[in-house]
Amino acid sequence: MSVVFVAASKLPTPFAEFTMHGFLDEETGKEHLALTLGDVADGQPVLGRLHSECLTGDALFSLRCDCGAQLEAALRAIAAEGRGILLYLRQEGRGIGLLNKIRAYKLQDSGADTVEANEQLGFAADLRDYSICQPMLDHLNVHSLQLMTNNPRKVKAMQGFGVEVAQRVPLQVGQNPYNKLYLATKAGKLGHLLGLEHQAEQSEHES
Ligand SMILES: Nc1nc2c(ncn2[C@@H]2O[C@H](COP(=O)(O)OP(=O)(O)OP(=O)(O)O)[C@@H](O)[C@H]2O)c(=O)[nH]1
């Protein structure tokens, strides 16, 4: 695996003072981050989040998705626990990149759902590869997670390379009128555990 540790520093935030660990994927040139709080290398399950980059949601307050709210909720939860880890993975747009995500949003503006838009552009619905997490977690000696996610693929991916998921912790925040169809599509077509499976069909009929 080509992901190597580069440097670590303090990262004070409104929620806690995290340690920020920087990694480089030498194959792709992508720079990934881990934020940790407390002793995560003590062998006990660690409250954790694998957060895929969403510039629009994480930094620009977009209401098209739930990413910004999930990022903040995860950091707050780790701060409340006094211990935890957040991997910030540079897999923008479920792996298609920012500019293609804008192309996909344009198609969604004309009625496609998030999966159809990816497919119309010639991409699979979700191109993310979570194997980059393994060297990061290994470096930090984290082998068991209480994983904050609604995405069963993340749980499976961790188990696939030997990271125990001691618990899945639902992270259902940031729902709003603009992301209703997006979240319903994630539940209906991508298998996210949001309790919205039936709303996908309803929203499709409404629109
Ligand atoms: N291609 C595409 N990507 C999107 C769209 N909306 C959001 N994204 C991306 O979807 C990803 C969401 O990442 P996460 O929140 O980590 O993962 P998740 O699969 O939603 O699972 P959770 O752990 O339950 O949040 C980010 O990379 C966003 O940039 C969209 O309409 N099209």
Ligand SMILES: [Zn+2]
């Ligand atoms: Zn987002």
